[in-house]
Amino acid sequence: MATTMGLGVAAALVRTSHLVQRVFGEVARAHGLPPQQLQLLCVLVRGPVGMTELGRLMHLERSTMTGLVDRVEKRRLVTRVSDPTDRRACVVRLSDEGSRLAVAAHDEVTTRLESMTEVLDPGERGQLVAMTTRVLAAYDPSWAAPR
Template structure:
């Protein structure tokens, strides 16, 4: 018999608190991540994109990126990124070009079609995520936003994977 059952308590089910604030936050973050990923996947499919293509397009909305930087951002080897870029170029969503002054380096930019796809996808995801948090009171939304911004800033500062 497990300790929870011995104590006469129900085991913690998904969505229920365990009493340990660290576990509660970790569980909630995991569940929120799963929920957001599901939204992202569903909307990417509506836009005839894979989730990774949608992510690439959204990252490129910030401007051109080098292939090495993108590989780091996605946590993949350059060869895997090359495959992703080949597919994006075939679809006319992005293009690679030489970096001025460095013949070996390539930068990636959105095409007009890629920009339109990225902005449409981003707008729909943003609207869906806004609906997700809309029931929160304004002060709770602000605290939630501030907390997320702090976590993201710490992650970027410590060299964690790029949370885009």
């Protein structure tokens, strides 16, 4: 439902999501990857992550997550290593090549998204960050921390 100020909040969020996905997809393709593979690499930028946690973070079922990791591992962008806390499990970490690609693509996505908000003055940008962080934290507290 539209408001007197234009889009309703749900429509604005959906359109924003589509915009972010489009930028992410364009950057992924420029680096020769499907968007989901680049998303996996970006999740791993902060360090190795177990398969269960990866599935949770990416909202994928176990078999889908395994297939995704298999494909990215085949490209030599990630490796599986034994989980030091659980010998039955493994964690996924970036290879050197995967790390270079993930950092470069993440920086490109960030730069493009930041430039899109240049239509806002610094105070408005700060408000946007604060409000978005509050919404994310209310939905899932782990999203309040930078990824």
